[in-house]
Amino acid sequence: MTGLLSAQDVSVRYGSLAALAGVDLCIHDGQRHALIGPNGAGKTTLLNVIGGSTKPHRGTVRFNGRDVSRLGPAARARRGINRIHQRPAVFPTLTATENVVVAALPRVIRRRGWRPGGRRRAAHHRAGPLLEQMGLTDVAAVPAGHLAHGQRRQLEIAMALAGRPRLLLLDEPAAGLSATEVGRLVELLRALPRAVAVLLVEHRLDLVYALSDAVTVLRDGRTLAAGTPDEIRTSPLVRQAYADGVS
Amino acid sequence: MRDEVIRRVRGAVAALVLAGLVVAPWAVDDYTAAILARTLALGLVGVSVALLTGVAGMPTLGQTAPYAAGAYACAVLGSQISDVGVVQLAVAAGAGAVLAALTVPLVVPARGVIVLMITLAIGELVVTVLGRWRSVTGGTDGLAGISPVRPFWGLPVLANDQARYLYTLVVVATLVGAVLLLLRTRFGLLLRAGRDDETRLRASGHRVPLHLSGAHIAAGAIAGAAGSLLVVAQQYISPADFGFDTSALLLLGVVIGGTASVGGALVGAALVIAVRDWLFGVLPGHAPLVLGALFVATVYLLPTGVNRVRGARVRLRPPTAPPSRPDAPAARDHAPVPELHA
Numbered sequence: 001m002t003g004l005l006s007a008q009d010v011s012v013r014y015g016s017l018a019a020l021a022g023v024d025l026c027i028h029d030g031q032r033h034a035l036i037g038p039n040g041a042g043k044t045t046l047l048n049v050i051g052g053s054t055k056p057h058r059g060t061v062r063f064n065g066r067d068v069s070r071l072g073p074a075a076r077a078r079r080g081i082n083r084i085h086q087r088p089a090v091f092p093t094l095t096a097t098e099n100v101v102v103a104a105l106p107r108v109i110r111r112r113g114w115r116p117g118g119r120r121r122a123a124h125h126r127a128g129p130l131l132e133q134m135g136l137t138d139v140a141a142v143p144a145g146h147l148a149h150g151q152r153r154q155l156e157i158a159m160a161l162a163g164r165p166r167l168l169l170l171d172e173p174a175a176g177l178s179a180t181e182v183g184r185l186v187e188l189l190r191a192l193p194r195a196v197a198v199l200l201v202e203h204r205l206d207l208v209y210a211l212s213d214a215v216t217v218l219r220d221g222r223t224l225a226a227g228t229p230d231e232i233r234t235s236p237l238v239r240q241a242y243a244d245g246v247s
Numbered sequence: 248m249r250d251e252v253i254r255r256v257r258g259a260v261a262a263l264v265l266a267g268l269v270v271a272p273w274a275v276d277d278y279t280a281a282i283l284a285r286t287l288a289l290g291l292v293g294v295s296v297a298l299l300t301g302v303a304g305m306p307t308l309g310q311t312a313p314y315a316a317g318a319y320a321c322a323v324l325g326s327q328i329s330d331v332g333v334v335q336l337a338v339a340a341g342a343g344a345v346l347a348a349l350t351v352p353l354v355v356p357a358r359g360v361i362v363l364m365i366t367l368a369i370g371e372l373v374v375t376v377l378g379r380w381r382s383v384t385g386g387t388d389g390l391a392g393i394s395p396v397r398p399f400w401g402l403p404v405l406a407n408d409q410a411r412y413l414y415t416l417v418v419v420a421t422l423v424g425a426v427l428l429l430l431r432t433r434f435g436l437l438l439r440a441g442r443d444d445e446t447r448l449r450a451s452g453h454r455v456p457l458h459l460s461g462a463h464i465a466a467g468a469i470a471g472a473a474g475s476l477l478v479v480a481q482q483y484i485s486p487a488d489f490g491f492d493t494s495a496l497l498l499l500g501v502v503i504g505g506t507a508s509v510g511g512a513l514v515g516a517a518l519v520i521a522v523r524d525w526l527f528g529v530l531p532g533h534a535p536l537v538l539g540a541l542f543v544a545t546v547y548l549l550p551t552g553v554n555r556v557r558g559a560r561v562r563l564r565p566p567t568a569p570p571s572r573p574d575a576p577a578a579r580d581h582a583p584v585p586e587l588h589a
């Protein structure tokens with residue numbers, strides 16, 4: 001069984017540092033997969049490898065039955081891998097709506113019959129509900145550079161969803177959000193259709209246990225443990241790792 | 248509310264400028280009308296510079312290359328095919344677009360200051376070729392006695408400087424309008440997005456090199472069309488019309504006009520060219536010095552100046568500057584963040 005995404009034997013080195021050393025990861029269709037581990041464990045690096053922005057020194061990434069190892073981030077996004085970044089990446093001089101429109105454009109379907117601006121209009125139709133879902137309707141016309149940190153994060157999530165992902169890569173989506181915003185985020189992730197699989201990097205373990213149905217623990221670029229949330233919660237190995245990670 | 252006021256004021260200023268441009272030929276002598284026509288053509292090249300520099304984030308010193316290609320194609324080829332202005336415009340725009348398309352592999356993969364260097368080299372190369380290829384271009388002597396055009400089938404030939412000026416004005420206004428429309432489309436939106444954050448645009452699945460190639464070719468076509476206008480305005484062209492000083496002045500004018508503003512670019516470029524021509528008269532020999540000083544002042548004083556060249560692209564500073572991110576995609580996510588309180 002290969003699943004929607006499988007990364008095999010992935011290694012990434014930065015100089016003498018092995019950010020990832022032979023990591024395997026498999027995500028099934030519609031799965032909510034959490035990736036946890038102490039700071040510097042290699043979680044973001046693994047997301048970069050899956051998203052295509054970092055080329056691993058060794059290992060392959062297969063998505064939807066195809067080897068995508070050689071594809072860049074844009075080609076992978078068109079195949080359905082979308083992500084949000086650990087630091088919200090938005091287009092600062094574009095309004096919130098325009099940001100979502102841009103993110104939606106690659107995947108809007110051309111209607112029959114060509115009309116000028118048709119695709120853009122279709123993308124606009126997609127943007128409105130997404131902004132509303134993220135609580136950004138009031139700032140829809142504000143340039144993204146003017147938005148508060150939490151709002152930019154919400155906006156990037158709306159952008160990721162606008163691309164109709166099959167796999168959503170979330171790098172610490174709750175970091176820097178207010179309690180209300182975190183609540184909205186959890187609700188949103190719960191409500192995501194099962195057609196979307198999620199790989200969630202998150203250090204708030206309450207969110208991880210609330211949202212995920214599989215957990216992989218990384219440490220020093222290796223897989224320390226993998227299992228159901230319950231298995232991970234009770235694993236002494238993981239507790240030990242976290243105790244070390246904090247100190 | 249304030250935006251509304253600003254928009255109105257801007258609209259009023261634009262209308263006034265346009266009205267002034269329309270009546271100008273009756274207020275000045277023939278010689279000045281010819282100079283104005285040439286200045287308008289250069290302003291149009293400035294628009295193509297703004298499209299690349301300000302909108303797409305590719306700062307360029309090489310738009311004189313498609314400008315020259317358009318002018319020579321019009322003078323050598325277009326005037327043989329037809330004496331109709333729009334035909335010659337099409338030939339010139341096509342030549343500019345072809346030259347731009349040929350240089351896409353050099354320009355589009357480059358970023359930042361490297362683009363300036365490559366485009367500068369392309370511009371210089373074109374001028375050198377024009378100077379050497381005597382059999383076709385007339386060498387450094389240039390081409391004179393180019394036959395006059397009629398704007399459209401059935402219209403009379405443009406016989407005096409006023410008529411040539413008005414023809415130039417109509418064409419420039421039309422093409423600037425076309426560029427403004429283009430920027431309101433999906434294409435314009437994607438160009439601005441790429442200028443803001445190219446990596447993010449890729450992560451959304453966009454083919455960024457394709458947009459940039461499109462922008463480069465479109466800008467080449469615009470500059471090429473401007474070349475045809477230069478031929479009409481001067482009825483004489485030589486490699487000296489397309490030198491490095493012209494590229495530098497255009498970039499300066501565009502920066503003064505606010506890099507991302509098409510109207511501003513037109514006015515800024517025209518202004519700088521006019522100042523040069525005027526200085527040339529009153530301070531013979533010192534014009535480059537004065538303009539150099541102006542350039543330095545602009546770079547340091549204007550908020551949208553080229554001192555924003557950093558990292559990957561020239562960018563306008565976003566309203567509240569977000570922390571500047573390292574541009575290597577891998578490095579982007581490695582800010583030290585407090586993490587793991589579990």
Ligand SMILES: Nc1ncnc2c1ncn2[C@@H]1O[C@H](COP(=O)(O)OP(=O)(O)O)[C@@H](O)[C@H]1O
Pocket residue numbers: 014017018019037038039040041042043044045046577578580581
């Ligand atoms: N571009 C880079 N250059 C050098 N070292 C890097 C780079 N990216 C990541 N690293 C290092 O790789 C390790 C894993 O980083 P990262 O994947 O960000 O961990 P995590 O997201 O789990 O905190 C860290 O030690 C980090 O310093």
Ligand SMILES: [Mg+2]
Pocket residue numbers: 043044045086580
């Ligand atoms: Mg990280």
